[in-house]
Amino acid sequence: IVVLLAALLCAAAAVASSWEDDNLHQHGGHKSGRCVRRCEDRPWHQRPRCLEQCREEEREKRQERSRHEADDRSGKGSSEDEREREQEEEKQKDRRPYVFDRRSFRRVVRSEQGSLRVLRPFDEVSRLLRGIRDYRVAVLEANPRSFVVPSHTDAHCICYVVEGEGVVTTIENGERRSYTIKQGHVFVAPAGAVTYLANTDGRKKLVITKILHTISVPGEFQ
Numbered sequence: 001i002v003v004l005l006a007a008l009l010c011a012a013a014a015v016a017s018s019w020e021d022d023n024l025h026q027h028g029g030h031k032s033g034r035c036v037r038r039c040e041d042r043p044w045h046q047r048p049r050c051l052e053q054c055r056e057e058e059r060e061k062r063q064e065r066s067r068h069e070a071d072d073r074s075g076k077g078s079s080e081d082e083r084e085r086e087q088e089e090e091k092q093k094d095r096r097p098y099v100f101d102r103r104s105f106r107r108v109v110r111s112e113q114g115s116l117r118v119l120r121p122f123d124e125v126s127r128l129l130r131g132i133r134d135y136r137v138a139v140l141e142a143n144p145r146s147f148v149v150p151s152h153t154d155a156h157c158i159c160y161v162v163e164g165e166g167v168v169t170t171i172e173n174g175e176r177r178s179y180t181i182k183q184g185h186v187f188v189a190p191a192g193a194v195t196y197l198a199n200t201d202g203r204k205k206l207v208i209t210k211i212l213h214t215i216s217v218p219g220e221f222q
Contacts, residue, residue: 035053035054035057035058036051036054038050039051039054098129100119100125100137104119104120104125105117105118105119105139106118106119106120112143113142113143113146113147114140114141114142114143114146114148114205115140115141116138116139116140116141117138117139117141118136118137118138118139119136119137119138121133121136121219121220122135122136122219123218123219124219133218133219134213134214134218134219135211135212135213135214135219136155136211136212136214136219136221137209137210137211137212138209138210138212139162139207139208139209139210140206140207140208140209140210141205141206141207142164142166142197142198142199142205142206142207142208143199143205144199144201144202144203144204144205145199145200145201145202146198146199146206147196147197147198147199148196148197148198149196150171150194150195150196151194151195151196152191152192152193152194152195153189153191153212153221153222154191154192154214154215154216154221154222155191155212155213155214155215155221156188156189156190156191156212156213156215157188157189157190157191157195157210157211157212157213158186158188158210158211158213159186159187159188159189159208159209159210159211160185160186160208160209160210160211161181161182161183161184161185161186161187161206161207161208162183162207162208162209163183163204163205163206163207164182164183164199164201164204164205164206164207165180165181165182165183165199165200165201165204165206166180166181166182166197166198166199166200166201166206167179167180167181167197167198167200168181168187168195168196168197169195169196169197170189170190170193170194170195171193171194171195172190172192172193172194181197191215
């Protein structure tokens with residue numbers, strides 16, 4: 001049994017090595033070579049799958065290059081391909097219009113102390129979401145011991161503290177209110193009210209999810 005297992009291991013290594021040489025010979029590119037060399041650092045039983053992924057990546061790159069070359073040769077073809085891609089993306093969104101990952105958000109503010117990311121208008125995501133087009137979703141992240149400068153928006157805001165703790169202050173009609181907030185708390189910032197906050201935790205980020213109700217142009221706020 002030991003001899004048989006040793007023979008199988010040698011055969012698997014030989015097949016992987018042979019495929020690697022063929023891959024380098026066929027594609028002869030630095031990127032493909034780097035991918036294959038990365039596979040050499042994997043355990044022997046993971047190498048076949050890793051090499052297969054290298055081959056799939058190279059195939060996808062060749063197809064992408066071919067599409068770009070075809071688009072360069074024909075502007076009309078480029079427009080048609082673009083429309084087809086947009087239609088396909090729209091179909092994908094319609095299949096699951098209620099699922100949003102991190103890539104669905106656009107970063108509108110970013111600094112060393114944190115960021116603000118905003119989800120696209122709902123009616124742009126899917127026709128099924130036109131009923132809530134007046135609403136937007138944003139995520140504020142403030143690093144430990146950071147301060148968010150006073151600001152205001154032309155939209156009513158309901159804020160949910162996802163993580164961390166801090167202090168928030170709102171100024172409306174000359175009246176100032178301050179609150180201590182922590183994970184699970186909800187607070188409201190009316191449209192036009194000046195709001196500023198601070199992350200009082202020295203280790204954790206302060207993460208706040210905002211639901212914005214636009215009041216002028218549906219789905220648009222400043």
